[in-house]
Amino acid sequence: MVEEAAQEVFLKAFTQLASYEGRGSMEGWLTKIATNTCLNMVRGAKRRPEQTAADLTENENEWLDEKLSSVANAQHRSAERDLIAADLADRVLGVLSPEDRLALTMIDGDDATIKEVAEVTGWSESKVKVRAFRARRKVREAMEKLIGVKKQQEVDLRTAGD
């Protein structure tokens, strides 16, 4: 999907090159095209229902276990673990609308400022703030729910073992 999006961005940049008036930077112009393209693609994709621990893959379960049992440390960090974390992020972000998802990914993931997001998306700064706030809350609640279910599963397993 990433490569598909990149192709689309290059194609749009080529066909819309005449519309670039040279007022802003070329990078900014390309970022706008990329943002709109990705937003449209996410809009086109089906939104995921809220995730539960049962929906997670074995790797994602393991990653959460490590984090929850505080075993995770520097030696557990690897590219593979990061990929699992990224998959988990996709799952959690799936509960958001494409717009909220974009705002949160740019601000919390990419460390973009509210102003930068506003410039790229064309939304007002207050709208970006509201979207990010709402998205952060939803995602945190979804993660909390996952953690709660995981903990409950552990308790159940221990009880069954006794």
Place this chain on the structure above:
Amino acid sequence: MNNSHIIDILDNAALAELTETQLASVRNHVDACPSCAESYHAAVLTSQVMHARVAVQVEPSPFFATTVLARIREQQPDNLPAMLRLWRSARYLVSSMALATAALAVLSFVVPGPAVGSSEPATTAYSAESVILGDEDELSYEQVLSTIYPEVEEAKEK
């Protein structure tokens, strides 16, 4: 500090954006409040997975550029008449062929060749038959003269 306040701080900005004062107050509260501790833990995990999501780099496939160029070609306007499209694709071949033909024609007319079709009278020409049969030895003196100087012969006849 009540629970809702901590949660507002957590949701209001990314964890990395929180000031030292805000972080200190969150940690102090979390130590005493298990409910907020869970929220804080979830926020920390969310922040980690978000950064991991953004850090993922995808290498393009080896055919990426080819695919993009092919798609660009597909998108270009294709409303030209068939003859014009044919001409565009074959124009270099056709023009080079025309040039070669013209060059050959010029060479044929300009470069001098052996003289053909001279204005010698038919009577003075030696036929192939006479050469093969060796009749030339029997030519009379007058015939040889008339062959060499046809104008003298014509003047005599007049």
